[in-house]
Amino acid sequence: MLVVAITSFGYLHGPQPDARACYDLRHQFRDPHLRPELRYLTAQDAPVRETVMATDGVLALVHAIAATVDAYLAGGRHRSATVADALAAVLSGDTETAAAYRVADLADRYKARGLAVDVHHRDLDKDVVHR
Template sequence: MSDTATTETETATPDVVITSFGYLHDAPPADQDLTLDLRRHFRDPHVSPALRYLTALDEEVREAVRNTPGIQQLVTATVAAVQAFRSGPSAERHQVKVASGCAGGRHRAGSVARELCEALAALGLVVELVDRDLHRDVVDR
């Protein structure tokens, strides 16, 4: 996926916009309906030398994040929350905006964002993915 990708046509107005980001690069995106802070509760692939310089574009990283205890439950709960926002009386007029953040924005945030995109697209929603920091250099910690 590119920095900005949709699951449908590029001209379709997305129902949901998911932004992955890294807290160490800048503040979370403003005006989000949900912001997932993945920093403290989920194992960071950055600590693995084999994964450190890869990103959520690499299957090895996505698999490591996907298999982290609690991630699948968080994705399921977030999908349910998006559906709840979409069921509100003004759902037809407003996109649901979800931000997924981790330390550097290269591993957990991007992987969870992709899991959410797949799950929401499977429900028939048009989803846009924005990777704010995925392209940035590894943060030296």
């Protein structure tokens, strides 16, 4: 199973996290902080959520970011599937399978955690794409 990690952060609280993709919203959209009635609320409060989502361009940005994630996840039957299987072996603590991917030592660290991992290879059985 592929996992997408989403981290929101404020630049005033520290540097941006290391990420494959980062979207800086500071200059494109009006800051709800400028409205006194929203200043001490958070994104989990309905008035902030409604204000932000009603801002021109925000909904389109959500759609664009989702499309970007789709592009990253669009894999075939080689790299993404191999990495997914290796990661599944690691996270499930399956050291025997992980050994085939040369990550048994890493899988051993997860063995006691008892994580259930579900991997889905969407395109593994599709025809080879000729380029």
